[in-house]
Amino acid sequence: MSKHFQVLIIGGGNAGISVAAKLLLKKEDLLVGIIEPSDKHYYQPAWTLVGGGTFNLQKTVRAEASVIPKGALWIKDAAKTFEPENNQVTCACGTVYTYDYLVVAPGIQLDWHKVKGLKETLGKNGVCSNYAFDQASYTYECIKNIQQGETAIFTSPSTPVKCGGAPQKIMYLAADYFKRKGLLNDVSVSFVSGGGMIFGVKKYADALLKLVSSYNINLNFKYDLIEIDGEKKLATFKLMESEGGKTVIMPFNMIHVTPPQSAPDFIKESKLANAAGWIDVNKNTLQHTQYANIFALGDATNTPNAKTGAAIRKQAPVLVANLLALINGSKVLPAQYNGYGSCPLVAGYGKLILAEFDYSNTPVETFPFNQAKPRWSMWLLKKYVLPWMYWNKILKGTA
Secondary structure, eight states: OOSEEEEEEEOOSHHHHHHHHHHHHHOTTOOEEEEOOOSEEEOGGGHHHHHTTOSOGGGGEEEGGGGSOTTEEEEOSOEEEEEGGGTEEEETTSOEEEEEEEEEOOOOEEOGGGSBTHHHHTTSTTEEOTTSTTTHHHHHHHHHHOOTTOEEEEEEOSSOOBSTTHHHHHHHHHHHHHHHTTOGGGSEEEEEESSSSSOSSHHHHHHHHHHHHHTTEEEEESEEEEEEETTTTEEEEEETTSTTOOEEEEEOSEEEOOOOEESOHHHHTSTTBOTTSSBOBOTTTOBBSSOTTEEEOSTTBOOOSOBSHHHHHHHHHHHHHHHHHHHTTOSSOOOOOOOOEEEEEEEETTEEEEEEEOTTOOBOOSSSSOTTSOBHHHHHIIIIIHHHHIIIIITTTOO
């Protein structure tokens, strides 16, 4: 196996595979390597629907080998350290790989351990999360088991998270389920968030607040989950704006937890990271701010956009255009990423708000109608069109 690559890619998820496929479509003789330790590839956006009992979990996973683009070499290992001055990466097994150009796309890290007691009780005692493949199905069990007079809590941390709307999407599905079972007026549903608002784009925030009102959902902002006692069914939240670290304990019968998240540890500890631990790139060109032959995209970067697959779909062609320009000797990087992000906000069964926006939190909508209105057509997009598009177009570099 070659130890040197013209383009070395860290990460075989959505971002890494998309970039590799696009590069090889445009320049098939490139020597491209992809460092990725997992032998499974997941379509994570559908886990919300799995948690709502309306999508087959097994359709969200395929073998990693099946998505590696033709012409790319898969290095089944984990990147551990970077030496950007020497253009080299050392993997967990000790092997050193060198490169002419590096693309870093390792995704985001789920910090389950930062909530005391969470790892011990996850998957039982009514504690669930759609943020893990092996946990999403239990969410639906918890929803189905809620009885009259009980409490369902849905959390979101103060950290950035992948798919910022996901903590709410499952809540709206659950509330709709309770409504259809005639339980909604007798079940307490609460959104308890470390953030300060329901959504960052006013147009969609207004629509979501109407949805919250229609489902009688209680809103609690600036509450960060710090501990769970599964057996006693108690959740402890830190009041972020209080002095002295004041906490509040809330009882629950089910609690859907969105774990705190951060850049992977090996990124935080590297020279590629900024002070906050994220890969430090120009937010428009996606080129590293210090190392001209390094680019990055996806959830581990410091770009101030929503961390979504839709953002990656717009970032990938920008990165590829700029990287190929650099390879071809250009002093100018021709493509610009405008911060586009999309969040298909499931509003209930058969209803979806399609939020699309840019760096300025200005709506940038695809369709010639008001996308803030929950629609059946957008639900079909989420459930059927986007999964097909992911496996058949995005990962093949043609979308």
